[in-house]
Amino acid sequence: MTVRIRWWPVLVVAVLLPLGCSFSHSSKSSSNSSASSSGSSSASSEGSESRYKKDVRDYTAAWAKSGGQLDAFQKKLGELAKQYGITNWEDNEITYRAIGEGLGKARVSKVQFEAYRDALGRSDPSKIKAIEKGYQSEKD
Numbered sequence: 001m002t003v004r005i006r007w008w009p010v011l012v013v014a015v016l017l018p019l020g021c022s023f024s025h026s027s028k029s030s031s032n033s034s035a036s037s038s039g040s041s042s043a044s045s046e047g048s049e050s051r052y053k054k055d056v057r058d059y060t061a062a063w064a065k066s067g068g069q070l071d072a073f074q075k076k077l078g079e080l081a082k083q084y085g086i087t088n089w090e091d092n093e094i095t096y097r098a099i100g101e102g103l104g105k106a107r108v109s110k111v112q113f114e115a116y117r118d119a120l121g122r123s124d125p126s127k128i129k130a131i132e133k134g135y136q137s138e139k140d
Helices: 007-019 023-032 046-066 070-083 093-105 110-121 125-139
Strands: none
Touching: 046 070, 046 093, 093 110, 093 125, 110 125
């Protein structure tokens, strides 16, 4: 009798394992964040937004390559946003576009990308779309 092992559940677990048990923490912190959906920013110029986007992209790429924890990643995003005067990074499309670019820059696999996209996009179609746009722009 031959035993068949399905490899895809093992692969999904292997991809999600580095994310740790921080899903509940991230959902709590996002529910505690401002309800504003404007993604407002007090950044004074496009140059500042451009530097913010580059820093988020580069940090995301380094984080994805290292397999760091999701809660630490989100904490660092908050710190970067604060440095640039971004008042609500969790609802700022630039943040999610840069995350996608960083995942593309890190050359994560399609399965890894989908896992990161779903975890970071938090089931929000606009965030998921921004991550996908950023990822695709790095692939082109």
